[in-house]
Amino acid sequence: CWPRFTICSVFKLRTQVGNSTFKSSAAQAHRLEAVKRRLDAIGASKAAIDFVTKAHRSSTKSVYDSHWRAWNAWCLDNGIDPLSPNEIQLANHLAFLATVKSLSAAALRVRRAAIQTTLRQVGSCTEDSVVVSNVIRGVALQTLAHRVEYQCGIYAWYSTFAVFSV
Secondary structure (H helix, E strand, O other): OOOOOHHHHHHHHHHHHOOOOOOOOHHHHHHHHHHHHOOOOOOOOHHHHHHOOOOOOOOHHHHHHHHHHOOOOOOHHHOOOOOOOOOOHHHHHHHHHHHHOOOHHHHHHHHHHHHHHHHOOOOOOOOOOOHHHHHHHHHHHHHHOOOOOEEEEEEEEEOOOOOOOO
């Protein structure tokens, strides 16, 4: 049933055609500031904004902030609004990280979580995408295939099974 169009995806496609609908401000590089601004702009109360920004432990915030800065920089380099990407743009970003930066599937899962959590916090429509999940699954399977080594004339697997949580 692809393509699956929703009101959110049609809106995203419409806004990204112009590609000049977002501001390439440094403010978006600060994840929680972007969340606060967006929630304030759509009428969230101060208390609601405060609770949203305190929804994660400081260690999680630190990891998510690091991933958000990298996501924001990649988006700005590619002319994408970091606060309203479509699923293909997120898949492209993860594929870039796997091929150019050699990130593992586990690291890609954390990057995806950081981006999707932030987008949900600002009210952006994000759906769990089969394409994004399959990029991560493909990286995991490719990594597993590379864990084969030649020993005594036979191939030996480091692990007899793998569990993927994509």
